[in-house]
Amino acid sequence: MAEFELITRIRQRAATRDDVILGIGDDAALLQPPTGHQLVVAMDTLNAGVHFPRATAAADIGWKALAVNLSDLAAMGAEPAWCTLSLSLPESDEDWLDGFLDGFLELAAQHRVALVGGDTTRGPLSVCVTVHGFVEPGRALRRDAARVGDTVWVSGTLGDAAAALALLESGAIPAVDTLRQRLDRPTPRIALGRALSGLAHACIDVSDGLLADLDHVCEASGVGMRIALDRLPASDALGTACDDDARASFQASGGDDYELAFTAPTATDGEILAAAANAGVPVSRVGEVVVGERVRAFAADGCEWQPRHRGHIHFDG
């Protein structure tokens, strides 16, 4: 297929929305933002061999490329609307593209996101996505809004994706089906982000590892945090797959969870629990915001935990 055939194929499968005046096929997309809202824009790239194992199924790459971007909108409390996709492919491969679109468009449909533009180019396999959403003025969840005394919360379970990657790299593929689903098909917590919008204080999605991500919140907000390691939520699969030390490390420092970590005044604990129940996502109290500069994590015996590294660091050479 030539480039234009690839684009035609994508165009034929992409859904639209009433607020898309002009989607794929012109020099740019023409969109109608709703009045009285702010626009929320996130952009993330996944490169083969860096952000996903090269053997990952095309459909999983498609899903994940959109999921990590939607997760950023969730962390802002935004309602998603549109996305653009720039796909670099080493060669034109119809079957691969169809598989990729299966995963990408399945997740897009779940959140009523219209694919409205982008490009296809020749190059090493790389997927760049930009997502657009909306939030009511004053209700965005920002990193700089944590306040001393807030409770620190985390959604879902932590560490599954990092454990899956470690097990995959050690060759233990058959053992990790449940965990691998968490690595390959992360769930952007859109409904939870919307429910927390205007209720929680600060929020971030856990992509680099809980402690590393919460450090960003501390820095932006000018606060510290104390996290109780034994309160970090773990899946049954993670408990079965590794010992306690490895589990704690995956939970505190593993990346790719795409859960939400957020802070809220202690007085709103009941409202937070009700909002999470409405969104269908469990949330756990894992610590508190204190005077300080960064996150400190403590084991059940009261000893401070010193991770080997706090999260994924790129470009550390």
Place this chain on the structure above:
Amino acid sequence: MAEFELITRIRQRAATRDDVILGIGDDAALLQPPTGHQLVVAMDTLNAGVHFPRATAAADIGWKALAVNLSDLAAMGAEPAWCTLSLSLPESDEDWLDGFLDGFLELAAQHRVALVGGDTTRGPLSVCVTVHGFVEPGRALRRDAARVGDTVWVSGTLGDAAAALALLESGAIPAVDTLRQRLDRPTPRIALGRALSGLAHACIDVSDGLLADLDHVCEASGVGMRIALDRLPASDALGTACDDDARASFQASGGDDYELAFTAPTATDGEILAAAANAGVPVSRVGEVVVGERVRAFAADGCEWQPRHRGHIHFDG
């Protein structure tokens, strides 16, 4: 530098605007679109060795990555406002990044475009940019708006960038300084696009080659075109650098010009010329829209011209 240091460096140099509520540094950017406007979004990637020669200076890559995106907004008649940047780098290189930002931010400043987000990742050198702009409802320049009887216009001169690339590949580097500037530092015709908005009918930017790009307009509009080869505008440098046959080929089929090709009712010829004069860009009448299906180009002797290929085709293997 670690990833966060790269982002900090970008953040320190990026300018902002009043309508940027939250720029680089959170999970997503928070932006305030103007009321009563439509949002225009374009996204284009440049890969090393595909879209620019690997030896291209970092500042030129930065400039071009933004320029090709702004050119898409120009072709819609939009006013640019914000952009996001996803930069994949094989290794962290402070000097390269500074050079890249020199070119990128120089062009951004010329058009008051704020860099509001994106990411940096490890991977083969690749630059993905998404640009956002606005247009008044009903005034966007679309590919599907050409009408039989319209005059076909082109801005600036054609063929310079393709000639530069051909000369570079043949090793004739010293001879092509003037042309090379057109390849490395294309000028997005923003002011012209704004001036044509609500006045011209269809518009497209010349990125793949004039005939190939006008074919898209013909297809979208359900029309044909007749183009007079001897009316295609050429720079003095192009005339000096090659013979008449090569010149015609570069002008008609060469890519990377980023001029605007547009159609307008013949009765508005005077207004078009005045608008272009206001925008400071020469425009040339090169043909007419006719009943038909695609573009046909004719030489001065009346013979139809058959190009070897009509423009850049990716993925043609």
